Amino acid sequence: MLNIKNLQVKLEEEDKQILKGVDLTVEAGKVHAIMGPNGSGKSTLSYVLSGRDGYEVTGGSATLDGVDLLALEPEERAAAGLFLAFQYPVEIPGVGNMTFLRTAVNAQRKARGEDEMSAAEFLKVVRAKAKELQIDAEMLKRPVNVGFSGGEKKRNEILQMAMLEPKMCILDETDSGLDVDAMKLVAEGVNRLRSEGRGFLVITHYQRLLDHIKPDVVHIMADGRIIKTGGPELALEVENNGYADILNEVA
Amino acid sequence: MALPQRKQSATEARLAGLVLPAGGWSEPPRREALDRLAAMGLPDRRDEYWRFTRPDTLVQPEAPSARLMADDEAPLFGQTERLRIVFVDGVFDAAASDDLALEGVSIERLAETAGKDIHWARDLYGVLEARGQTPVQRPFAALNTAFASDGVLIHVTGRPSKPINLVYVHESETSDVILHHVVKVDAGGEATILENGPAAARFNKCMEVDIADTGKLHLVRAQGRDHDRRAATHVFARLGAESVFKSFTLSVNGVLTRNEVVVELTGDDAIAHVAGACVGDGDFHHDDTVFVTHDAVGCESRQVFKKVLRNGAVGVFQGKILVKPGAQKTDGYQISQSLLLDEDSQFLAKPELEIYADDVACSHGSTSGAIDETALFYLRSRGVPHTEATNLLTLAFLAEAVAEIEDADLAADIVARLEGWLARRS
Ligand SMILES: Nc1ncnc2c1ncn2[C@@H]1O[C@H](COP(=O)(O)OP(=O)(O)OP(=O)(O)O)[C@@H](O)[C@H]1O
Ligand SMILES: [Mg+2]
Numbered sequence: 179m180l181n182i183k184n185l186q187v188k189l190e191e192e193d194k195q196i197l198k199g200v201d202l203t204v205e206a207g208k209v210h211a212i213m214g215p216n217g218s219g220k221s222t223l224s225y226v227l228s229g230r231d232g233y234e235v236t237g238g239s240a241t242l243d244g245v246d247l248l249a250l251e252p253e254e255r256a257a258a259g260l261f262l263a264f265q266y267p268v269e270i271p272g273v274g275n276m277t278f279l280r281t282a283v284n285a286q287r288k289a290r291g292e293d294e295m296s297a298a299e300f301l302k303v304v305r306a307k308a309k310e311l312q313i314d315a316e317m318l319k320r321p322v323n324v325g326f327s328g329g330e331k332k333r334n335e336i337l338q339m340a341m342l343e344p345k346m347c348i349l350d351e352t353d354s355g356l357d358v359d360a361m362k363l364v365a366e367g368v369n370r371l372r373s374e375g376r377g378f379l380v381i382t383h384y385q386r387l388l389d390h391i392k393p394d395v396v397h398i399m400a401d402g403r404i405i406k407t408g409g410p411e412l413a414l415e416v417e418n419n420g421y422a423d424i425l426n427e428v429a
Numbered sequence: 430m431a432l433p434q435r436k437q438s439a440t441e442a443r444l445a446g447l448v449l450p451a452g453g454w455s456e457p458p459r460r461e462a463l464d465r466l467a468a469m470g471l472p473d474r475r476d477e478y479w480r481f482t483r484p485d486t487l488v489q490p491e492a493p494s495a496r497l498m499a500d501d502e503a504p505l506f507g508q509t510e511r512l513r514i515v516f517v518d519g520v521f522d523a524a525a526s527d528d529l530a531l532e533g534v535s536i537e538r539l540a541e542t543a544g545k546d547i548h549w550a551r552d553l554y555g556v557l558e559a560r561g562q563t564p565v566q567r568p569f570a571a572l573n574t575a576f577a578s579d580g581v582l583i584h585v586t587g588r589p590s591k592p593i594n595l596v597y598v599h600e601s602e603t604s605d606v607i608l609h610h611v612v613k614v615d616a617g618g619e620a621t622i623l624e625n626g627p628a629a630a631r632f633n634k635c636m637e638v639d640i641a642d643t644g645k646l647h648l649v650r651a652q653g654r655d656h657d658r659r660a661a662t663h664v665f666a667r668l669g670a671e672s673v674f675k676s677f678t679l680s681v682n683g684v685l686t687r688n689e690v691v692v693e694l695t696g697d698d699a700i701a702h703v704a705g706a707c708v709g710d711g712d713f714h715h716d717d718t719v720f721v722t723h724d725a726v727g728c729e730s731r732q733v734f735k736k737v738l739r740n741g742a743v744g745v746f747q748g749k750i751l752v753k754p755g756a757q758k759t760d761g762y763q764i765s766q767s768l769l770l771d772e773d774s775q776f777l778a779k780p781e782l783e784i785y786a787d788d789v790a791c792s793h794g795s796t797s798g799a800i801d802e803t804a805l806f807y808l809r810s811r812g813v814p815h816t817e818a819t820n821l822l823t824l825a826f827l828a829e830a831v832a833e834i835e836d837a838d839l840a841a842d843i844v845a846r847l848e849g850w851l852a853r854r855s
Contacts, residue, residue, distance in 0.1 A: 272825025
């Protein structure tokens with residue numbers, strides 16, 4: 179489903195190479211996890227895939243179901259089925275959360291040539307999904323992420339994902355800043371979406387999230403490359419021993 | 430003090446074509462206004478108060494012509510039950526207007542009151558304007574008081590059931606119109622006045638507002654879409670104790686607009702909110718000049734002005750809060766912000782605080798910025814196309830000003846106009 183081949187990325191403004199040849203394939207129906215030291219390029223990978231400005235792809239490719247992601251505008255990538263849950267969700271004063279969600283859902287439907295969701299239907303669906311994530315009506319009315327706690331912002335990301343029903347979901351440290359109960363809610367939200375046709379790429383520092391969202395494959399990223407790939411046991415190894423052994427082993 | 434020769438001749442040239450309406454109670458205050466004007470002269474570009482806005486096309490004897498714009502939008506405030514008073518290029522249109530009778534308010538036309546003794550209006554006409562001439566001169570307002578051809582005198586004695594809507598239709602490419610309204614709100618009275626339309630090629634409008642203790646006035650105005658129109662407007666508001674004045678102005682297009690609002694808080698615990706949103710594209714110069722004087726205890730004032738500018742449009746904000754000695758517990762707030770949609774546009778701001786009391790809380794801020802790239806990317810990453818995302822963020826930027834309109838339906842009308850403006854540029 180998601181095919182990344184030898185992806186190389188530098189900063190647009192500086193002569194700094196961040197991704198130095200990333201190879202990664204996420205199959206439909208599978209959950210892949212990426213772990214790796216701070217600054218190794220995990221968020222950069224997620225931003226480059228979703229089309230954020232400021233990065234220059236100097237080599238390699240990234241496709242989603244055969245579609246060249248790197249040739250598309252961010253909104254086209256979203257319509258093609260890519261979703262990124264941000265490590266730092268953005269606050270947008272003056273734009274109501276509901277308006278935001280509905281605009282996004284309908285924009286994607288329109289881009290795919292589907293009918294827009296009626297206001298009534300939208301309201302029904304969003305209320306049900308918000309309830310599952312324990313997001314109350316008050317939060318839906320407030321401006322996007324403004325005044326939300328760290329955990330509320332992350333739950334709001336998952337609500338967006340649930341509404342948009344993307345094919346390929348990238349979660350960048352969605353577990354950071356979550357208390358134990360919120361972590362469960364988020365994990366349940368993700369697990370509800372798990373299906374044969376959908377792939378997940380879960381970026382995390384902690385095994386704890388992976389207890390709830392069982393990954394099929396775990397990758398270790400360091401210094402802009404995937405340096406090791408394994409099963410769920412790889413995450414346990416990191417949890418117990420840190421990255422030193424793995425880094426030494428590869429060096 | 431004699432005027433500089435250039436100013437003197439420019440003023441004389443402008444006055445040459447004007448006729449002071451004679452007779453009736455309004456003649457004495459008109460003559461006094463003319464004397465005031467003769468003493469100060471019309472402004473030129475050297476005047477400090479006109480540093481950011483060139484007054485020459487407002488001063489020149491003939492109004493520069495303004496093409497008419499076919500307005501294809503639904504009539505503004507169309508969903509709101511209202512009493513319409515229509516002026517076409519400044520001329521009252523009886524056929525298009527509603528009957529001026531409405532419970533809780535008396536409405537008369539300035540042009541028709543010559544023989545009547547409307548003492549409440551006589552006590553206000555030109556009086557608040559004259560008070561507003563210090564400490565800063567406002568020559569176009571004096572000109573207005575002297576030469577206004579018509580206007581409405583609105584006396585709010587109760588709580589009229591619907592808003593009074595002044596509709597300004599623009600049909601002549603060369604119309605040069607001067608209207609003067611007087612509004613008096615009695616104790617306990619509450620009314621809403623709506624104003625909309627381009628009015629004329631060149632429009633000079635003055636509104637004097639006197640609100641007695643506990644009275645309330647809401648003013649929502651929209652200055653029509655015609656690109657070439659010019660307008661110099663003044664609001665002079667005097668507020669009694671525990672009274673409320675809330676005004677919001679939408680300006681969509683217009684080659685030159687200068688909106689001055691002068692508020693005097695004279696009774697304790699009064700509240701004045703003055704807000705505006707303008708959107709300009711290209712040949713557009715929009716100036717909000719606001720002066721709020723706190724002269725009583727425990728009053729609140731808010732100034733909220735937002736400007737969206739593109740293709741070389743220019744926005745100006747000159748806003749002042751003056752807190753007089755003894756005006757303790759003043760709560761003053763002022764924000765002026767521009768959203769520059771490109772690098773050609775500019776925003777010139779001169780926020781001022783002058784405080785002579787020690788127990789006050791006043792804050793002001795002025796910013797100028799582009800669309801927030803991070804927010805834009807966030808929206809796009811959710812599938813919202815670039816233009817739609819930009820429009821959404823633009824409306825969000827304007828939201829704080831629009832939020833100053835209390836009535837949700839009126840606010841929705843204003844937002845629809847803003848959406849229309851954005852959509853025509855998408
Ligand atoms: N826009 C940018 N400007 C400057 N440096 C950047 C930028 N984006 C990324 N970098 C640098 O690239 C490297 C990789 O950053 P990235 O955020 O991708 O790491 P990460 O693996 O997500 O780290 P963490 O685990 O701390 O979230 C870091 O050294 C970071 O400072
Ligand atoms: Mg990161």
